[in-house]
Structure formats: structure tokens, C-alpha cells
Amino acid sequence: MSTDRRELIGFAAVGLLAYAVDLTLFTSLRGPAALDPLTAKSLSFVAGCTVAYLGNARGTYRRAHATGVRPYAIFVAVNLAGALVQLLCLAVSHYGLGLTSQRADTVSGAIVGMALGTVLRFWGTRTLVFRA
Structure with missing residues (x-):
């Protein structure tokens, strides 16, 4: 298997796990915990x-240098940019369009926003954090 393919599969597998954590926590915080949507999304992020x-x-890129402060700081910055994309989708839907149900918040923040943010995260993670 090519390195690019292994990398994409690893990134997707890790991303699915992270997405499951994000979605489960967001849904719990937005529903039973009754937090506002932006706070719930921020915490789940x-x-x-x-x-x-x-x-x-530790998995996808297996880079020994990736455990330092600098790579983590860059990773956080890349993911904050992705999170801003998610929050913007959620804010536009919830506050701009008036779609305020839990379902609408989940679709805009955890599906549409996550998809757009993931494109940015993959590029940033691959090129800025874990480059060879």
C-alpha cells in the first residue's frame, strides 16, 4: 500500500474516532446538559x-518529533481554524437563519461544519504538522 493511501486511511480512521467523540459529547451537552450550542461545540471540539x-x-504519521510542544501548538492552531469553520456554520444556521432545533444545530455544526473543517484539517495536519 502506498504511503499516501496509508496516510489517508489512517487520518480517516483517527478522524472518525475523534468525530464520534465530538458528536457524542456535543449531543450530550446540547441535549441533556442544555448548554448553548457554541459552548457545547467548543467543549466537544x-x-x-x-x-x-x-x-x-502515534498512529497515522508515527513521527517521533510530533510529541513536542511546537508540533502540538501547530496542530492546535490548524484545528482551531477548522473549529472556526464549524462554529461559523453553526452560528450562521442557528443565529443567522434562525434554525434553532437540536437537529439543525447538529446538522450545521457536526455534519456540514465538520466536513468543511476536515478538509482544512487534513491539509494543515499533513503539510504543517506531520510533514516528512
Whole structure:
């Protein structure tokens, strides 16, 4: 299997796990915990980001240098940019379009926003954090 293909599969697998953590926590915080959507998404992002970093550093890219402060700081910056994309989708839907149901918040923040943010994260993770 080519390195690019292995990398894409590893990134996707780690991303799915991080997404599951993010979505589960967001849904719990937005529903039973009754937090506002932006707070719930922010907290679920931190949990998902941590899972993604550990999985990519130790699994997908297997880079010994990826455990330092600098790569982690860059990873966080890349993921914050992705999170801003997610939050923007959620804010536009919830506050701009008035789609305020839990379902609408989940679709805009955890599906549409996550998909767009993932494109940015993959590029940034591959080129800025774990480059060969």
C-alpha cells in the first residue's frame, strides 16, 4: 500500500474516532446538559481535537518529533481554524437563519461544519504538522 493511501486511511480512521467523540459529547451537552450550542461545540471540539492529535501523532504519521510542544501548538492552531469553520456554520444556521432545533444545530455544526473543517484539517495536519 502506498504511503499516501496509508496516510489517508489512517487520518480517516483517527478522524472518525475523534468525530464520534465530538458528536457524542456535543449531543450530550446540547441535549441533556442544555448548554448553548457554541459552548457545547467548543467543549466537544477540545475532546475531539485531543483524540485526533494523539491518534495522528502515534498512529497515522508515527513521527517521533510530533510529541513536542511546537508540533502540538501547530496542530492546535490548524484545528482551531477548522473549529472556526464549524462554529461559523453553526452560528450562521442557528443565529443567522434562525434554525434553532437540536437537529439543525447538529446538522450545521457536526455534519456540514465538520466536513468543511476536515478538509482544512487534513491539509494543515499533513503539510504543517506531520510533514516528512
